[in-house]
Amino acid sequence: MRVWMAAALFCAAAAAQAQTGAPIRLGMIDGLSGPFANAGEAVVRNLRIAIERVNASGGVKLPDGPHPFELVTFDSKGNVDESLIQFRSLVDKRIPFVLQGNSSAVASALVGAINRQNARQPDARVLFLNYSAVDPSLTNENCSFWHFRFDASADMRMQALTEAIRSERSVRKVYLIDQDYSFGHQVARSAREMLATKRPDIQIVGDEFHPIGKIKDFAPYIAKIKASGADAVITGNWGNDLTLMVKAAREGGLNARFYTFYGNGLGAPAAMGDAGVGRVLAVAEWHPNVGGAASDAFYQSFRARYPDPRDDYVHLRMQMMVEMLARAIERAGSTDAVAVGYALEDMRFTNAFHEATVRAEDHQVLQPLYVSVMAKRGGDVRFDNEGSGYGFRTIKKLKTAQTTLPTTCRMERPPRN
Template sequence: MSHLTRRSALSACAMLLTAASTLAGHAQPIAASGPIRLALVESLSGSFANTGEAVFRNIAWAVERVNSRGGVRLPAAAGGARLLQLARYDSKGSSEEALSALRAAIDDGARVILQGNSSAIASVLIEAINKHNQREPDKRVLLLNYSAVEPSLTNERCSFWHFRFDAHADMRMTALMDVLREDRRLSQVYLIGQDYSFGQAVLREARRQLASQRPDVAVVGEELHPVGRVKDFAPYAVKIKASGAQAVITGNWGNDLTLLVKAAREVGYDGMFYTFYGNALGAPAALGDAGVGKVVAVADWLPNLPTAGSEAFYKSFRQRFPDPRDDYVHMRMQLMVEALAQAMERAASLDAVAVARALEAADVTLAGQSGRMRAEDHQFQQQLVVGVMDRVGAPGVQFDVEGSGYGFRVVRQIAADQARMPSSCRMQRP
């Protein structure tokens, strides 16, 4: 899944070209003022292009859903019913390019920025938006974050203009530990992560929680590696195997995870992997049978969640994107777009301050999954689930990942109230 298929690429382009006409078959009025422009600022080329394209599919699908029911319904004074229009801006995995993309998006009329696949990039965007909104109050923008989970972004560095729809790294680690602490076979673990704010935060929190919940478990290795630049993880895998660790804890994502687990399989490492993102983007296929019962992943939602609403939701995604290589769907991204549409309608305006205040009270449900925004820090509160990799057809594994023949059986559901963590945010509001 490292690249879109030609069919998928054409489909993606078609989504952009037809976004403004989605209502044609629904006999809904289209406001003369035009669509509401959303800007996706993401890695659409380079090492993490697959993650950016996967996010684009999710958000395009969510936009289609809103538009199919008439778009965002605003009062006549605000333009009446308005469609959402999703535009793409390639950050190329670079903070500098992301800032250029932000400026271009604002110049093009976007007032909502969507980003997530890098906490480092999210950090620079938040800072830039804080400054921009102060300098140009008539062109204020909001940043909706679906994946940048470095904890400080909704703690000491929180911003009125930033809303996070993913559980932050400490919340995800707590959910993983809820399963890991019960594995009495573990006596040694290895920590490995990407060398930037997020990866550092994951390893730091892993050490802290191990010390408090499993003081009997020794950390026998700790490694940080360059983000998106390692092509051969064999040297890391050899060290992991030689350490004697029975488990690896990692927040790696994208190719940095896929290549790591592939290298581990090739050197014969047979320990557990406790991951943030091991349930997608090639990781299950890379491990094959070696990962059965040994890869644990935490998420806000998994396709094999045992509810009728969840099953119907996943099947509808597969109908929309039938190529199994396009299999990357995240409930939180769907809830994010639903929350934005809800906030705009409640604000009865597209003014950034009014929409932000309405978004602080967002409470959304889709396919039986619910979440609400916490106003004090703009950290979305939702359930978390933990799954274990198994063969499709095994009990609890109806759906596989990316046509690999392997899926994730849900072994733990953690309610939003249990997943909640305190915040140190001291937000400044306009």
């Protein structure tokens, strides 16, 4: 192992020395302080290891030679106004690529700001790579040539969760609870519509929204859910809003299944403990127990880079995003936003355990999704989450064709260079 690590470090150092061109800077705008700082910090870790992989393989090859990627972070404090201030700083620094995801409200504001920026200053255009903001409008009525989403939309995620619910006959009463902003409202709307089609026998016994990032004690909400008689909860909550809610559910003895978008990290498994086994479900493009040597190696390389169990929250989509951007820049032969944007369209990503495609029509990445359920580590649950002793095992895999939904995008495209 030591010989392998020494050889890897030598190769990485040699590759870094060979990259003589100026760094290609990627500007991440996200909350690195405030109630969702842990989610922002998890993104930084994923982006850094993805960038390190690209740089270790020789960087981004352009006509004047190889260039390394460099991550520059901007703390949005998790709010729209600060995000727009940080965006102006990013533009002033002439950073060509914006990376953001942990808020659909912020993503929508950034799309508008980038549309205006690129129209007013065509010599300083930027491209927006979205790793987590899943409001469907971003690739439907509010789509933009300058925006690419590498995560599944809220509708695509709900498509996967409701497919799991379709065959779970024990689910008869569902409570919807979400954060009170555009994304949360879309999650609830999508759940109602899809359940009405797939399981019209299910009764929705609650449909509630709460302030985002401001609730410290979810016990009153859990009491209302218990009183409703719900046997299942559907939520798009993320970050501390999810962790605190599942903790309150455990403490309040809520005997219901949680169908979540993000219940497999940021403290949620440990917060639920044994009470979550067989009851907390999550949906994602990948999870550590997907299986296979290549998937295992991918996860283990992340854990080797970040051995602290508290840092264990791995997103394949962020690794994929950085790799696809590197290839698009090479294909374009420059970092020009127009050229790179067209190079990303219809691009395919394939490794030994995942495939994805950028749909040119709306710049939505299409890919398989996994629905997984929380379980104690052991057997086919080889890896736990965050050192909690609990991991997730797949209960349903949806192929790309099953997660692909139509788009209403009518994109305005700039002339090719």
